[in-house]
Amino acid sequence: MTGPWSPEAAVACGIDWLVREIAPAGGLGRAARKRERPFAPGDESAARERLALVAALAERAGTGRLGHLRAAIASIPDPSAILVRARGGDVLADVDFFELGRFLDGLATVHAETRDAAFADIAPPQPDDALLRALAPGRPGHGFYVADAFDARLARARGDGAAKRAAFDAARSRLAARVRAAGIADREGGEFVVMRDAAPNPLPPELRVVREAPTYVVCELALDATARGALAALEDADAAVARAEEDVREMLSAETARAAPELERACAALGDLDSLVARAAFCARFACVVPDIDDGAFELIDARFPPLAEALAERNRPYVPISLALGGVAVVTGANMGGKTAALRTLGFAAACVALGVPVPAARARIPLFDEIVWLGVGAEAASGEESALLSAFGAELVALRSFLDGASGRALVLIDEFARTTAPREGRALLVALLETLRARGDVALAATHLSAVASAAGVDHYTIGRVRSLPPVTEPLALAAALERIGSAMDFALVRADDARATASDAIELAGALGLDAAFVARAEDVLRTSPE
Amino acid sequence: MADDVAREIVALARACGKRSIAVVGTSKNAGKTVVTSALAHALGSDGVRYGLCSIGRDGEAFDALEGGAKPRFALRPGATIATAAALVPRTPALEIYAMTDERSALGRIVLARVRAPGEFEIAGPPSAEALRRIAIALGESTDFTLVDGAVDRLAAVRGDDAIVVAVGAHAAPTPERAVDDAAALVAKLRLPLARAGDAALRIDGALTAAAAADLVRSGETRAVVVRDATHVAFGGKTYLTLAARLDLRCERALHPVACTVAPFSWARAFEPRAFARSVAARTGLPVFDVYAGTVARPAA
Numbered sequence: 001m002t003g004p005w006s007p008e009a010a011v012a013c014g015i016d017w018l019v020r021e022i023a024p025a026g027g028l029g030r031a032a033r034k035r036e037r038p039f040a041p042g043d044e045s046a047a048r049e050r051l052a053l054v055a056a057l058a059e060r061a062g063t064g065r066l067g068h069l070r071a072a073i074a075s076i077p078d079p080s081a082i083l084v085r086a087r088g089g090d091v092l093a094d095v096d097f098f099e100l101g102r103f104l105d106g107l108a109t110v111h112a113e114t115r116d117a118a119f120a121d122i123a124p125p126q127p128d129d130a131l132l133r134a135l136a137p138g139r140p141g142h143g144f145y146v147a148d149a150f151d152a153r154l155a156r157a158r159g160d161g162a163a164k165r166a167a168f169d170a171a172r173s174r175l176a177a178r179v180r181a182a183g184i185a186d187r188e189g190g191e192f193v194v195m196r197d198a199a200p201n202p203l204p205p206e207l208r209v210v211r212e213a214p215t216y217v218v219c220e221l222a223l224d225a226t227a228r229g230a231l232a233a234l235e236d237a238d239a240a241v242a243r244a245e246e247d248v249r250e251m252l253s254a255e256t257a258r259a260a261p262e263l264e265r266a267c268a269a270l271g272d273l274d275s276l277v278a279r280a281a282f283c284a285r286f287a288c289v290v291p292d293i294d295d296g297a298f299e300l301i302d303a304r305f306p307p308l309a310e311a312l313a314e315r316n317r318p319y320v321p322i323s324l325a326l327g328g329v330a331v332v333t334g335a336n337m338g339g340k341t342a343a344l345r346t347l348g349f350a351a352a353c354v355a356l357g358v359p360v361p362a363a364r365a366r367i368p369l370f371d372e373i374v375w376l377g378v379g380a381e382a383a384s385g386e387e388s389a390l391l392s393a394f395g396a397e398l399v400a401l402r403s404f405l406d407g408a409s410g411r412a413l414v415l416i417d418e419f420a421r422t423t424a425p426r427e428g429r430a431l432l433v434a435l436l437e438t439l440r441a442r443g444d445v446a447l448a449a450t451h452l453s454a455v456a457s458a459a460g461v462d463h464y465t466i467g468r469v470r471s472l473p474p475v476t477e478p479l480a481l482a483a484a485l486e487r488i489g490s491a492m493d494f495a496l497v498r499a500d501d502a503r504a505t506a507s508d509a510i511e512l513a514g515a516l517g518l519d520a521a522f523v524a525r526a527e528d529v530l531r532t533s534p535e
Numbered sequence: 536m537a538d539d540v541a542r543e544i545v546a547l548a549r550a551c552g553k554r555s556i557a558v559v560g561t562s563k564n565a566g567k568t569v570v571t572s573a574l575a576h577a578l579g580s581d582g583v584r585y586g587l588c589s590i591g592r593d594g595e596a597f598d599a600l601e602g603g604a605k606p607r608f609a610l611r612p613g614a615t616i617a618t619a620a621a622l623v624p625r626t627p628a629l630e631i632y633a634m635t636d637e638r639s640a641l642g643r644i645v646l647a648r649v650r651a652p653g654e655f656e657i658a659g660p661p662s663a664e665a666l667r668r669i670a671i672a673l674g675e676s677t678d679f680t681l682v683d684g685a686v687d688r689l690a691a692v693r694g695d696d697a698i699v700v701a702v703g704a705h706a707a708p709t710p711e712r713a714v715d716d717a718a719a720l721v722a723k724l725r726l727p728l729a730r731a732g733d734a735a736l737r738i739d740g741a742l743t744a745a746a747a748a749d750l751v752r753s754g755e756t757r758a759v760v761v762r763d764a765t766h767v768a769f770g771g772k773t774y775l776t777l778a779a780r781l782d783l784r785c786e787r788a789l790h791p792v793a794c795t796v797a798p799f800s801w802a803r804a805f806e807p808r809a810f811a812r813s814v815a816a817r818t819g820l821p822v823f824d825v826y827a828g829t830v831a832r833p834a835a
Contacts, residue, residue, distance in 0.1 A: 077634070093623065093625065094623055094625075094628060094629065094631055095620045095623050095631060095634075095642075095645060098631040098634065098645070099634065102634070141632065142632070143630055143631050143632035143633070144630070144631050145628060145629070145630035145631070145650060146628040158651065161651070162651075165652060185828050190569070191826065192826050192827065192828065193798070193799075193807055193824065193826040193827040194827075195807070195808070195827065211799065211804075213799065213804045213806075214806075215806050215807070215808075216806075216807055216827075218799060218826070238626070238627075241626060241627065241651075242625070242626035242627075245625065245626050245627075245628050246625065246626075249625070
């Protein structure tokens with residue numbers, strides 16, 4: 001699903017992941033999803049209504065029931081193409097009636113499971129009773145067959161056909177018996193070989209030679225007048241069966257065409273339900289809340305970034321939710337590995353949730369709608385397209401920035417990760433300050449993660465800090481990477497708090513280098529250099 | 536081919552505990568469809584509920600090259616087939632009972648029961664893995680399964696199948712060449728099992744002719760172990776030559792039980808009895824003549 005986010009934001013903020021997680025279970029849901037468009041500024045009322053509906057469904061139905069319903073919906077085929085053909089006057093095929101039967105069965109199942117208050121106003125309609133009744137003779141189980149029970153004429157034609165086939169088989173058997181009596185083994189139709197040294201001479205008249213070889217002849221049975229007459233009668237009978245079968249299909253196709261408008265409404269309702277249930281299942285699974293939606297601040301309380309939270313949970317490592325209030329443009333600084341990028345991602349993810357009509361994984365949230373969600377800095381190099389291979393990392397960042405600023409319109413959420421980190425720090429800082437001032441002047445909401453010093457005060461924007469190494473006692477021997485990461489995680493304070501620019505340079509980089517297993521002498525030398533370096 | 540000959544092939548399969556037969560050919564037009572039809576007829580005559588599936592039509596490039604339709608099977612009630620949705624005939628009507636998730640160029644594969652005698656086109660999925668899944672699905676509702684394989688889709692064969700190798704005059708210029716091809720294919724299908732404790736080089740995926748030749752050149756003395764014979768991606772004389780110089784083994788045995796011969800085609804004809812005897816002598820398997828209704832047995 002496309003949305004108002006850049007491809008880089010979709011990857012960095014887990015929006016692609018979110019879109020996959022809320023993918024509908026069935027084909028009808030996927031068709032419905034194509035008709036949807038993300039909420040944008042001006043859609044606040046509709047977004048509130050959709051988010052409340054999803055959250056209410058999640059709460060009333062619960063994870064187990066939603067999962068069960070998704071499985072039921074997933075098994076329902078999309079009959080749209082069949083309905084179009086029926087309305088166009090086509091005589092449908094047996095596979096079409098089989099699929100219609102599966103659709104009606106699935107619709108009946110979902111209708112039965114959504115008759116209570118939890119699904120008020122969103123349950124699909126009952127299946128078309130008249131079409132169900134019309135198909136019933138061919139569906140004693142869950143399959144489909146143009147059964148005799150559809151039409152007495154069909155039953156008679158098939159009875160006549162069976163009699164004619166028996167007569168033809170008997171005529172052929174008489175011929176085969178005469179061949180057998182001449183000393184040639186019986187064959188079931190088709191061509192067969194008769195060895196010359198074992199064959200009577202001449203061959204019996206019931207055999208026709210298809211091919212001659214020095215030691216054998218290839219033969220087939222030659223039908224006599226009686227057998228040919230029986231074959232002609234059989235072909236007439238088969239033609240009568242074919243006509244009678246087609247009459248049944250014409251009747252069922254006409255009934256399908258009559259029911260098509262109602263079935264198409266049912267398709268749309270099932271598709272919408274599938275799309276809603278997918279969102280509700282996500283909401284229930286991640287304990288999401290309905291955010292307040294207004295034009296004001298972006299505020300998150302204990303917000304989670306599920307892709308990261310799940311990855312850490314798989315490794316039995318803790319995840320710390322973040323809380324922040326973003327009035328406009330702000331800077332976040334802090335230790336390496338302290339969660340700056342995760343904070344940016346959490347913001348982008350939450351904004352995308354609202355745009356997609358999905359409640360937000362947080363304890364509480366207030367989120368505006370955006371025309372754009374943009375990611376700049378680390379990870380945005382690809383935005384420069386094919387030219388990126390020809391550009392340095394810094395050049396690619398600037399191309400991506402220019403692309404955003406040239407094309408920007410409306411309100412954007414701009415997430416900036418270590419912008420200008422690969423150029424001289426003094427000039428990089430100047431560029432970042434200029435960027436933040438520009439965004440503030442445009443009225444965008446932005447958060448910039450950086451190690452550059454005193455950016456917030458220079459740009460006149462809020463300053464947060466996240467990630468501080470509390471204490472990392474020395475280890476006696478190198479740790480494996482997983483153990484080292486766990487130790488760093490335990491020692492890190494991931495709280496995001498307001499700060500002043502004095503904290504901006506506290507990256508704890510050398511201490512973390514040691515914790516990640518770099519040679520002790522190497523780390524000690526780095527500390528010496530740091531102590532003796534000018535500020 | 537007479538029912539009694541087909542019954543004997545079914546009995547050979549049952550004797551090694553199998554309830555499915557895969558028919559594979561040494562070449563195009565080797566008589567696979569005639570053999571499969573005969574097996575189907577014999578099973579039906581004996582009241583056995585059987586399923587029939589085939590590799591997809593788009594899996595056989597030669598059909599597309601020749602522009603010919605895949606041969607039809609004459610079937611009677613009692614048969615269950617897997618075929619592409621587009622090939623389900625309007626008459627005689629089939630009873631469709633399942634729509635699988637497998638797809639072919641002609642639509643999804645449906646499972647259907649034959650309710651009236653007729654001729655049916657059977658075309659399954661183009662991939663061997665999907666054909667295996669189809670065969671398993673058919674086996675769930677029938678007592679015996681027939682798989683009409685393809686010359687270039689040996690991977691469709693399962694360890695659960697008894698294998699019948701169809702050898703035809705059509706593709707080989709001489710009887711000797713046809714016999715060589717049959718001997719190579721059967722030898723490959725009879726790849727011996729790896730022995731526990733032996734030094735072994737295990738091959739992930741398929742062993743190609745180039746890789747095998749490299750092993751020969753490097754003087755490999757360990758057992759070269761593939762998953763099963765379907766993971767050896769070369770055949771014919773190349774197989775016989777390389778296999779003679781390597782200790783080729785497998786982790787999963789396959790079960791060839793018989794050969795069949797089609798001694799004539801529009802292109803050429805071989806003397807039927809001598810041809811069958813030669814194939815039996817080189818493969819060590821009983822050889823059934825598809826058209827003469829006779830059998831040549833290997834020397835004891």
